[in-house]
Amino acid sequence: MGKKQLSIKSIVAIGIGAALFFVLGRFVAIPSPIPNTTINIQYAILGLFGVIFGPVVGVLAGLIGHILIDLSWGSPWWSWIIATAVYGLIIGLSSGKIKIEEGKFGTKEIIGFNVFQVVGHAVAWILVAPVLDILIYSEPANKVFIQGAFAAVSNVVSTAIVGTILLAAYAKTKTGAGSLKKEN
Numbered sequence: 001m002g003k004k005q006l007s008i009k010s011i012v013a014i015g016i017g018a019a020l021f022f023v024l025g026r027f028v029a030i031p032s033p034i035p036n037t038t039i040n041i042q043y044a045i046l047g048l049f050g051v052i053f054g055p056v057v058g059v060l061a062g063l064i065g066h067i068l069i070d071l072s073w074g075s076p077w078w079s080w081i082i083a084t085a086v087y088g089l090i091i092g093l094s095s096g097k098i099k100i101e102e103g104k105f106g107t108k109e110i111i112g113f114n115v116f117q118v119v120g121h122a123v124a125w126i127l128v129a130p131v132l133d134i135l136i137y138s139e140p141a142n143k144v145f146i147q148g149a150f151a152a153v154s155n156v157v158s159t160a161i162v163g164t165i166l167l168a169a170y171a172k173t174k175t176g177a178g179s180l181k182k183e184n
Contacts (some may be wrong), residue, residue: 007057020065021046024041025065032149034146037154047163055092055095058088079136094137
């Protein structure tokens with residue numbers, strides 16, 4: 001059996017997604033009242049890339065982008081990097097349910113996207129990041145669960161707003177099946 005390789009399109013999407021994730025995460029992060037936690041919009045971009053290109057692109061764009069952000073500040077914080085990859089995986093799995101390439105992004109698709117992104121953020125920030133913070137870095141549980149809960153809520157809100165707008169705009173650039181009519 002041969003190995004399935006990434007397409008050129010997916011590789012380019014990973015590179016662009018990671019670059020956008022890095023730039024937004026590094027330079028557009030909004031300070032929050034919770035220590036070592038910011039309000040971010042880069043997860044909306046990761047949501048866009050995950051829906052369009054699928055889970056592999058979601059995982060790798062998030063993973064690479066988050067590693068670059070952390071390296072630009074000093075050293076990688078692996079628990080949150082892994083959590084970002086988990087979010088990228090979960091939101092990427094929505095690509096099979098949301099047919100954005102068909103130009104459809106109505107109420108049903110908006111709800112579907114937001115269900116996936118809420119679940120993705122909840123798993124990533126309320127479960128994965130705090131548990132790994134405790135296991136890897138011996139961080140105090142009360143601190144990391146507060147950070148994770150704040151990150152989940154702020155990421156859900158920013159992704160719901162910015163991600164939904166981006167996906168709606170992207171869907172408008174696509175031609176739906178059967179939308180073209182032959183002229184007489």
